[in-house]
Amino acid sequence: xxxxxxxxxxxxxxxxxxxxxxxxxxxxxxxxxxxxxxxxxxxxxxxxxxxxxxxxxxxxxxxxxxxxxxxxxxxxxxxxxxxxxxxxxxxxxxxxxxxxxxxxxxxxxxx
Numbered sequence: 001x002x003x004x005x006x007x008x009x010x011x012x013x014x015x016x017x018x019x020x021x022x023x024x025x026x027x028x029x030x031x032x033x034x035x036x037x038x039x040x041x042x043x044x045x046x047x048x049x050x051x052x053x054x055x056x057x058x059x060x061x062x063x064x065x066x067x068x069x070x071x072x073x074x075x076x077x078x079x080x081x082x083x084x085x086x087x088x089x090x091x092x093x094x095x096x097x098x099x100x101x102x103x104x105x106x107x108x109x110x111x
Contacts, residue, residue, distance in 0.1 A: 014103045064104075065104055
């Protein structure tokens with residue numbers, strides 16, 4: 001039986017930006033700008049991603065920010081806030097109180 005989901009499901013590896021920076025510093029330091037320069041972290045994350053693609057051969061390795069579920073499903077208010085459709089769903093107080101827990105994922109495939 002095929003069940004259609006209303007949103008994409010990503011399968012991959014959850015990693016932090018800090019881990020990517022450390023990975024780049026260890027494995028491709030020559031490709032990094034001066035640590036004190038602007039955009040160092042963004043540059044290091046990009047170099048780490050490129051290096052991982054080269055090492056693994058997974059050309060469709062895709063960096064994605066995903067909901068970090070602690071239970072069975074994503075709360076409806078998270079989706080409304082994430083999609084920007086909260087005006088008719090949430091009051092200003094409810095909107096400000098929501099803390100969406102996300103995780104950075106290097107997606108290998110999606111469903």
